[in-house]
Amino acid sequence: MRGFIIKEFYHIFRDIRSMVVLFGMPVIQVLLFGFALSTEVKNAPVAIIDYSNDQVTRAITTKLLSSGFFILSDQVPGEGHIEEVFRHGKVKEVIVFESDFAAKLEKDRQAGIQIIADASDPNTANLVVSYTSAIIGDYQQEYLKGMSLPVTVRTESQMMYNPALKSVFMFVPGVITILLMLITAMMTSISIARENELGTMEILLVSPMRPIQIIAGKVLPYVLLAFTNALIILLLSYFVLGMPVKGSLLLLLAESLLFIVMALSLGIFISTVSNSQQMAMMLSMFALMLPTILLSGFIFPIENMPVPLQIFSNIMPPRWFIIIVKSIMIKGLGFQYIWKETLIIAGMALFFIALSIKKFRIRLE
Amino acid sequence: MVRLRNLFKPVTNYQSPVTNYQQTRKLRIILYILQKEFRQIFRNKAMLPIIFVIPVVQLLVLAFAVTFEIKNINLVIVDQDHSVASRQLVSKFAAPPFYHIKAYSDSYTEAEEQLKTGKAHQILIIPIQFEQDLQKESKASVQLITNAIDGSAAAIMNAYGNSIIMDYNQDILVDLSGGVDIKPPIDIRYSYWFNPELDYKTYMVPGILVLLVTIIGMFLSSMNVVREKEMGTIEQINVSPVKKYQFVIGKLLPFWFIALFELGFGLTLARIVFDIPILGSLWLIFGVASVYLLATLGIGLLISTLVNTQQQAMFLAWFFAVVFIMMSGLFTPVDSMPEWAQDINIINPIAYFIRIIRMVMLKGSQFQDILKPFIAIAIYAVCSLTLAVWRYRKVAS
């Protein structure tokens, strides 16, 4: 049996291309998410149509442009051009100051600003608009300070766990989850399906090794791979992204191992229902990857989804694991907070193992 | 397929010149390959639902999942004042539909537990002297604590909370002035173009369509060719007079058709089920998609020339796919990426297509608006296909 496991390792590690991909993946992902991807708004191109061009409007404009969120675009000479510019995607927002702004502010005690946002990307639009409103609101506060206002209620805002609002914090746990899930489940299922497809599974089955040994041997290299990947990601996020593991590293690694076992059993199950490698891949891809990315709470919060989807996401193992990772890594919590999720993952693992054994038995008969 | 072939049978009582027959011969060979491919694809009963049904189901299900909207904020109130004023403030939070007061607590520690376990998103702390401060000092402060692991969501939740508190502030002012409505000095009017409801589905669905089509183009095609390599049937083809380009066309065309078909199907669903606008020209969308598919199929074929097993093909395709997809602007905006990352997108075909499809579908952009990204895709297609065909060797050296 030892010989078999060694052979499996050679098989994989000798394949340089796959090795580069398997180890390069986590590195690239961490780098991407750490440095390239974010949902934050930076340097959004905006246009300003100022019908007044007086002290107040200029003050507000300066405030907006010096915030770092916006860059002035000169593409919009007049309101008629807005649609065209939006269509080109050159400008995200147009701010229109009405005429005689300062004068109206003095006399009528109110002047109007129009914020026109390109909402084809609603998230960016929302953020851009709320930043704009916040800045205008700030200006408003300053303006009002000059007048004696009866009462003010001030809000002290505190951002827990992530004061700098770095999007990295949300992504790293997700990346770990996805990579563990996919490497283990996908690769395992394809590897076993390959033996089936090429007919070499029969050869293995008639050997003195028991089926369970064959499976263990096939699966062990991927466990190691996935685990190493998890370590690489954690190291990278600590050293390169400055994101530490607040809680117990040991606990995190133990939970990762459990999750890997669960993903393994899922991979084995997929291989038992696939008749070819292509099918195993497509199943893993469509049945696993997309839902993992979209329904696990990785990028899109689960609680904002329609209720049926929320219920469905309960059967997605990554959903629970992400909670575990976030709790340990970012919130620094101990086991007593995550025992429920741990139990669920363990339960899922057992479930898939049982299913696989059953399918395997049927196949053998 | 028999019917198709009859189209190319030379007419028997016409002495066709040799060249004419040669042309139809070349075409015939491609048709034979196509016939075999389609037969194999459709005979694989297990794969059919995976190729056709699952992507569609995914589209339907996932489109509902992808949203950044904050629909529900779970709030814990720590009211240390228990005064009329504080209760009024609390009631303002009870009003909006997206705020849900999970619990009332007396201590911060207890409230923090709720944040830790993830049961609550925000904590509002009203300190002891709240009402007194308001009446005597004319100013008071409250604390709003938000779970900021999801930075953007936190920013929005914080903004919501702040605006409710400002509303409360406004109420007090109105009360004090005897009911006279004190208007805020700056009146802001908001206008959201192309997507007034800020419906995230409108934004995401075109992107998901691109994703589905890309997966077929890159993965299925590469694995299909490598499968022949693995099974050994490619040798029988290499030893025959079939030319490289005939083989390539025969292998890739079926997936080109399937992908376009799925695009059409997906667009129909998008229109009917999600009410996604298709402002621009459908011809334009399919035209661009056709060229885009050539690019992704080219990449898939190129991958197949670099590997020997289906597993390797899958790894490699997956690697490129994930990087390209993440950088393409599907989930996170391209404009939020740093300069160097956007530069890398120059070689990312997915980024171009996503941009184009969003512009055409949601804003009704015309051909001249999307000219630049379209040319990029076209160049990409030519390069990847040429490279792939060049690399494919009938004769091993």
Added chain:
Amino acid sequence: MKIIEVENLVKKFGSFVANDHLTFSVDEGEIYGFLGANGAGKTTAMKILCGLSSPTSGKVMVAGYDVYHQTEMIKKRIGYMSQRFSLFEDLSVWENFQFFGGIYGLSPAKIRERTTELLGRLGLESEKKQILGSLPLGWKQKLAFSVAIIHRPSIVFLDEPTGGVDPITRRQFWEIIYETASQGITVFVTTHYMDEAEYCRRVSIMADGKIVALDTPANLKTKYNAVNIEEVFLKIARN
């Protein structure tokens, strides 16, 4: 007329010499046996003759064409049966014939004609619609051979065609080969079954990348004072 001419063929993979200065020729219409133990370099040489791989050096002419620059012309005139089964197992017998007939440029009528003829010869007309993968190995091999000659090539290359089948099927296979040769198709067959040498007009024996013997079976047996070709091979190997 010599339908295959090989002079000092060398094929190296890195520093490993798979074919070491092979020189032989095959006459039109003969059944030529390319014998040797596993790993001797037979398949490598055959792939070069088929235009599937290119030689490192040496002169190689097949069907009057040069293997370096005219592989596409060669491929129109040869048939090939791989050691590893390489027909489409998920298609039916008829669909396989239709495909390969088509890509060799046969008209639909011709394809139908040849298929009926070839299936008739094998007695397998009833299996026309059967999915290839579901048939027993012996039938699959015979069908692979038929597909290889569907376009009436000048030469057909058979790489270990009888591997893994029972002796009766082997015998039947060789009957088919004889029939094919009698129609003027040259048969170039590699095998590690030494007894099959008796069926060939001439054989060459390869060992370690070199041809160590080349003659008719009768002459070889006389020369090495052996009862059968296997004994010839063993005697050569011992030296």
